[in-house]
Amino acid sequence: YNNQILLIILAALTLILVWTKFIRSPKKERTFKQELVAIDTARVSRIVLLPQAEKRTIELVKQENRWILKGEGRDYRAQKSYIQNLLGELMRMRAQRLVATSKDQWAEYQLTDSLATRVQVYESDRPMADVYIGRFTYKQIPQSQYGYGQQNIEGATYVRLSDEEEVYAVEGFLTMTFNQGFDHWRDHTFLKTRKNDLVKITFDYPADSSFVLEKTGAHWYVGTQKADSASVDAYLGQLRSRDLYDFAKGFQGGGIPDLVVTIEGNNMMPITLEAFRQDEKEYFLHSSLNPDAYFYSAQSGIFKDVFIPLSSLLASQNP
Numbered sequence: 001y002n003n004q005i006l007l008i009i010l011a012a013l014t015l016i017l018v019w020t021k022f023i024r025s026p027k028k029e030r031t032f033k034q035e036l037v038a039i040d041t042a043r044v045s046r047i048v049l050l051p052q053a054e055k056r057t058i059e060l061v062k063q064e065n066r067w068i069l070k071g072e073g074r075d076y077r078a079q080k081s082y083i084q085n086l087l088g089e090l091m092r093m094r095a096q097r098l099v100a101t102s103k104d105q106w107a108e109y110q111l112t113d114s115l116a117t118r119v120q121v122y123e124s125d126r127p128m129a130d131v132y133i134g135r136f137t138y139k140q141i142p143q144s145q146y147g148y149g150q151q152n153i154e155g156a157t158y159v160r161l162s163d164e165e166e167v168y169a170v171e172g173f174l175t176m177t178f179n180q181g182f183d184h185w186r187d188h189t190f191l192k193t194r195k196n197d198l199v200k201i202t203f204d205y206p207a208d209s210s211f212v213l214e215k216t217g218a219h220w221y222v223g224t225q226k227a228d229s230a231s232v233d234a235y236l237g238q239l240r241s242r243d244l245y246d247f248a249k250g251f252q253g254g255g256i257p258d259l260v261v262t263i264e265g266n267n268m269m270p271i272t273l274e275a276f277r278q279d280e281k282e283y284f285l286h287s288s289l290n291p292d293a294y295f296y297s298a299q300s301g302i303f304k305d306v307f308i309p310l311s312s313l314l315a316s317q318n319p
Contacts, residue, residue: 039091045062046121049185066078082185083185100166101165157170192240202264209310211223246295257274
């Protein structure tokens, strides 16, 4: 090789480098961005969901410091912790890799309008984010030799932004957060107490079966009869925190409940729990902590845990 040939080769390599670095590469870099959503969660006032699981629009609206779920011609209390989790997932969303650059490939990743879950976030009427959530994939990752043969699962979800054609793979199973039906976003609260604060529980039952469980000093009594401490402790433990998920469809209350339990204590407002009998084995339950909601319970479910008979508090009582 003489110097002229070497110069020609060097010039050709330089042109290739320039084309790759400054012409071809920027095109790719412009389509791949790790941060897909950037929002100030404190400024979010409305979230609109169109989940694949339930093809109807779900609207969550922030009113003062409360979230309201709008639908079925009325407003419901929303589960605040679920909304915080939703916004947190959006903020943590980072693209692992670019998997497609054309809308012709959307169907493959379940990112068309009919296959995806759509999430829109607003500050008043100003759009802050508009994301489509598609299918997810997973693979099993073997643990080390000290893992006794167990395996971890690593997942990725495919997403796209509404104003772009590119499809990105994002870490995690995002459909489990976003692809949920209407009732998922409702407030599921039924009971929430601190056991040590409780001082009085009134059981308003049919006929002459009513009674009052009250704390005097360090002991609990039913009238003048001392209740069994272990039984009372077990019962109070069941009143600590209970969320219910089976809403009573079409039941709006009204009428006189068949059973009522009223819980009173220090540093708390009284809590009223009502049970409406539907048949011998089914009840609809209502709590003053969540006045919008009525829940279904079989006789063997939470109904049995809350609406207890007097005998269960005295069963271990010595003569």
